Amino acid sequence: MVKPYVMGIDVGGTNTVFGVVDARGKIIEAGKMKSPSETAESYCATLSVELNKLIEHVGGKEKFNGIGIGAPNGNYYQGTIEDAPNISWGKGRVVPLANMLSAATGISTVLTNDANAAAIGEMTYGVAKGMKNFIMITLGTGVGSGIVVNGTLVYGHDGFAGELGHVIVKKDGRVCGCGRKGCLEAYASATGVARTAKEFIENGGTKSLLAQLDVNNVTSKDVYDAAMKGDKVAIAIFKETGNILGEAFANFIAFSSPEAIVLFGGLSKAGKFIMGPIQEAMDEYSLGIFKGKTKLLMSDLPESDAAVLGASALAWEIK
Amino acid sequence: MVKPYVMGIDVGGTNTVFGVVDARGKIIEAGKMKSPSETAESYCATLSVELNKLIEHVGGKEKFNGIGIGAPNGNYYQGTIEDAPNISWGKGRVVPLANMLSAATGISTVLTNDANAAAIGEMTYGVAKGMKNFIMITLGTGVGSGIVVNGTLVYGHDGFAGELGHVIVKKDGRVCGCGRKGCLEAYASATGVARTAKEFIENGGTKSLLAQLDVNNVTSKDVYDAAMKGDKVAIAIFKETGNILGEAFANFIAFSSPEAIVLFGGLSKAGKFIMGPIQEAMDEYSLGIFKGKTKLLMSDLPESDAAVLGASALAWEIK
Numbered sequence: 131m132v133k134p135y136v137m138g139i140d141v142g143g144t145n146t147v148f149g150v151v152d153a154r155g156k157i158i159e160a161g162k163m164k165s166p167s168e169t170a171e172s173y174c175a176t177l178s179v180e181l182n183k184l185i186e187h188v189g190g191k192e193k194f195n196g197i198g199i200g201a202p203n204g205n206y207y208q209g210t211i212e213d214a215p216n217i218s219w220g221k222g223r224v225v226p227l228a229n230m231l232s233a234a235t236g237i238s239t240v241l242t243n244d245a246n247a248a249a250i251g252e253m254t255y256g257v258a259k260g261m262k263n264f265i266m267i268t269l270g271t272g273v274g275s276g277i278v279v280n281g282t283l284v285y286g287h288d289g290f291a292g293e294l295g296h297v298i299v300k301k302d303g304r305v306c307g308c309g310r311k312g313c314l315e316a317y318a319s320a321t322g323v324a325r326t327a328k329e330f331i332e333n334g335g336t337k338s339l340l341a342q343l344d345v346n347n348v349t350s351k352d353v354y355d356a357a358m359k360g361d362k363v364a365i366a367i368f369k370e371t372g373n374i375l376g377e378a379f380a381n382f383i384a385f386s387s388p389e390a391i392v393l394f395g396g397l398s399k400a401g402k403f404i405m406g407p408i409q410e411a412m413d414e415y416s417l418g419i420f421k422g423k424t425k426l427l428m429s430d431l432p433e434s435d436a437a438v439l440g441a442s443a444l445a446w447e448i449k
Numbered sequence: 450m451v452k453p454y455v456m457g458i459d460v461g462g463t464n465t466v467f468g469v470v471d472a473r474g475k476i477i478e479a480g481k482m483k484s485p486s487e488t489a490e491s492y493c494a495t496l497s498v499e500l501n502k503l504i505e506h507v508g509g510k511e512k513f514n515g516i517g518i519g520a521p522n523g524n525y526y527q528g529t530i531e532d533a534p535n536i537s538w539g540k541g542r543v544v545p546l547a548n549m550l551s552a553a554t555g556i557s558t559v560l561t562n563d564a565n566a567a568a569i570g571e572m573t574y575g576v577a578k579g580m581k582n583f584i585m586i587t588l589g590t591g592v593g594s595g596i597v598v599n600g601t602l603v604y605g606h607d608g609f610a611g612e613l614g615h616v617i618v619k620k621d622g623r624v625c626g627c628g629r630k631g632c633l634e635a636y637a638s639a640t641g642v643a644r645t646a647k648e649f650i651e652n653g654g655t656k657s658l659l660a661q662l663d664v665n666n667v668t669s670k671d672v673y674d675a676a677m678k679g680d681k682v683a684i685a686i687f688k689e690t691g692n693i694l695g696e697a698f699a700n701f702i703a704f705s706s707p708e709a710i711v712l713f714g715g716l717s718k719a720g721k722f723i724m725g726p727i728q729e730a731m732d733e734y735s736l737g738i739f740k741g742k743t744k745l746l747m748s749d750l751p752e753s754d755a756a757v758l759g760a761s762a763l764a765w766e767i768k
Contacts, residue, residue, distance in 0.1 A: 203738075213737070218463040263606040275706065279598050279605075286598075286706025287582040288742060296736045308736055346713055381616040385704050387597065387605025417615045419522075419531075423607060 135188060137181065137237070138442025140226075141165060141201035143216030143271075146177060149435075150188050151442035153414045155255040157435055165217060170225040178234035185235060197231060197357025198241040198444030200247030200437060207289035209241045236449050237429045243359040244268070244437065246283050246292060250430075250447075251440025252392050252449065264390045265382055267294065267375075269397035272307070273315040273322075276389055295319070299378050299447060317374045320396055323350040326367050338363035357403045368403035375404075376411025382414070384422045394429035394436065454507060456500065457761025458555070459563065460484060460520035460546075462535030462590075465496060468754075469507050470761040473701045476754055478503045480551040484536060489544040497553035504554060509674055516550060516558040517763030519756060526608035528560045532674035557767050563587070563756065565602050565611060566622030567748075568595025569766075573710050575750045583709045586694075588615065590717035591626070592634040592641075598705055614638070618697050632689025639715055642669040645686050657682035669716060676722045683765040694723075695730025702731070702739045713748035713755065 135158075139148040142165055151159035159279065161180050166173035175192055185191055202214040209228025211217070219225055232239040242250075249266035252377045253256035258266070262281040268274040273295030277284040295315035296308055303312030304325065316322050327348045331341050339356040341362060356364035379391055391412075409426050416424075431439060458467040461484055480499050486493035504510055521533040528547025530536070538544055551558040553564065561569075568585035571577035576584070580700075580742050581600040587593040593612030594653060596603040614634035615627055622631030623644065634640050646667045650660050657722035658675040659667055659682060675683035694730045698710055735743075 217590050255634055261606075262694065263610075280601060282599060284705055286600050287708035288706055288739075288740050291582075291704065291706035293703040293736055293738070295705075297703050298696065298734060301696070310736065311735070335651050336748050355571035370466075377617065377620070381700070382704070383613040385610065385701070386603055387607055389606035415617060415629070419612070420607075436694075 135193050135444045136195050136445035137197040138440065138445070139177075139181075139197065139199045139218070139231075139440040140437030140441050141211070141246070142437075143202070144350045147438055148184070148427055149318050149438040149442065151439060152278060154441060157438060159188060160438065163218040167221070170223065170227070170230075171218045172236065173219075174227065174230045177230065177330045181231070181235055185237070191236045194237045194445075196445035196448035197235065197237050198230070198247065198441040199227060199239065199241040200244040200441040200444075201227065201241060202244055204241045204243040204246070205289040206242040206246070206283070206285050206316070208242070208431075209239070215427075240444050241443060242283070243274065243276075243292075244440075245274030246276040246285075247372070247440035247444055248274075248394055248436060249278055249283060249392075249440070250443040251436055252429060252433060253278060254443035254446065255428055255439050256392070256436075258390060258392055261389050263386060264388045264392055265294070265386065266392050266394065267319060269320075269393060269394045271320055273319050273443025277386060278388075279343050292429060294378070294382060297378060297381070298326055312379050314374070318371055318378075318397070320350040322352055323367060323371055323397065324348055327353050327364075330363050331365055337364040340364060342389065350400075354403070356415075357400070363402060368400055369407040372404040373395075373411040376408040377409065378418075379412045379424075379426075380415035380420075383416055383424050387420060388424055390425040390427050391426045392429055394431075398428050423437055452512055455514050455755040455761045455764035456503070456510050456516040456695045457759065457764065458500075458550075458593030459566070459760050460518060460536070460697065460721065461756075462521070464663070466757055467496075467500060468757040469503050469760065470758060473708070474758060476757060481759065485538070487543065489538045489546070489549075492538075493546065493549045493553065497550060500537050500550070500554055503554070504525060506554055508647055510555045513556045513764075514703045515762040515764035515767035516556050517561040517566065518546060518550070518558065519563040519760035520546065520560060521563055521579070523560045523562040523610040525559070525561040525565070525602075525604050528558070532651060536591065541593070549704075556752055558768060561602070561604075561763060562593070562595075562611075563759075564745050565592075565595040566759035566763055567713055567755060568597055568759070569601060569713075569762040570711075570750060570755055571748060572597060572722050573762035574612070574758050575711070576746045577599040577709060577711055580608050580708050582705060582712055583707045584613070584705065585713065587714045588637060588712060592638050595703060597707075598620070611695070616697060616700070619719030620691055634763075637690055637697075637716070639669040641668055642686060642690055642716065645689055646672050646683075649682050650684055654682040659683060669719075673719050673722070675721070684722060687719055688726040690716075691723040691726025692730040695727040696734045698731045698733035698743075698745075699728065699736075699739075702735055706739060707743055708748050709744040711748055715752075717747050
């Protein structure tokens, strides 16, 4: 018998959101809780209570094909969260969350990293529907990625493939949160944009609207607001960021020649300010045989639902 | 009935080599001809005569599971060679070589680019046997690559994926044969090493054995010979080349997290002079979760056989 529902769970640094999703991608029940600063065990216990409430509410665990979890540093092969940077479950702690939730709910559970879940969401419900080869890039506090090749996610030999936020785009460049220098994430994340803004202002962007703000607390939202008012420095900041992304994308294209690169997350909302420069740099730096072939798309899933939908889509793949 | 043989064909810029291969990877008949400067049609006619001789000699076309071709700019999906840089069949010419040879021999024929064929060869007969995720890098006149994910080659949406010789490793760096600047190939190919040697000598490497040679005609072989004699400049040239490769590999690892990177071709024979520096840079530049996981291996297939074996291995995949 075909089971009508899946559960999607997105484990974030601040909140965990979850929902029951039907085969058409409609979220029919949803919930939310604080992500934990305590232990993994207490987190799992609280989450299980919430999940079981929703499960009972729609008719019990027999109605579920599975549970899918998207989580930072999630490992698909192991079903674990390994030392996630924004979740303080102890340095080096490997949390077998898929097994823990499966035991607590009686439903088969799979887990992957949040950007991989987003990629599956786009492939199942979004702009990448029907595509066999595409790359998902999530532009948020960090830069994440999910790579789809031949219709399946690239997990690599260890389950951690697809860390495109941590390709090095500038040798000896900015220090990244990962401890190395010059990662894409250090330039193209929301905090990367804020750092670029600080540099631009300190290097003479005094006529900018941004110069009126506290230079140490300028956010990518401030840059967007200024750009919308026609501020040239703000527009130049997005141009620089977009060019760095587009150059990196040209290299990604040489790797897997995707039909599309799909952007999702806060920064992608900078719209024309960033999409134009990305496209320009992609075109300029792509190898001849790839030029003009790979589409640059923005996710059209509503941001509030995308994380749950993405995680839930993973659970349809459970046989 | 299981068919006992496949034919492997390697189309090179100078020579075309081919052979009948059995299921154990033994080349039981082999042949060779000049690659053409005339038309694709006359090339195909000459090659077909040679192939049909071998085919008859081992018992006829019924004995063959298929023919596999490795060729520069080979497109797997189309079975075509598209505007290959070293084969003068006319600018922009797309040659449907797989169909042409299939028609001439009566045997199903598949074609891919030469580095992809090398990857399949390693997976079938070489050091990558049993691996589901690895990257093949061929270091020759150019730098080629074949990427295996989940046990299958990455062709991308258009059949051209895996052009890792043309990721840009230095922005506004050396002009590459592809017309862009800063490609890996411009540094890590045999000609790239020769260019580095010229730079090193002109920048004061006058005490080097290499300074006694014509600086415009130093080859990577000269650099190797000097390194073997303990020449410090020659050793530094390989170190620089190896570091550039290792940094690039760290980025490749962030993409597909392969179990191994397998090197093949002339430059990989520089052995310890280049493998050490590659390994060092890979270790230094890899993201924490990947450090120390991906093996760096050298192909152990005899160079004279590898191209034919690789192309032939492709033909076992024909159902």
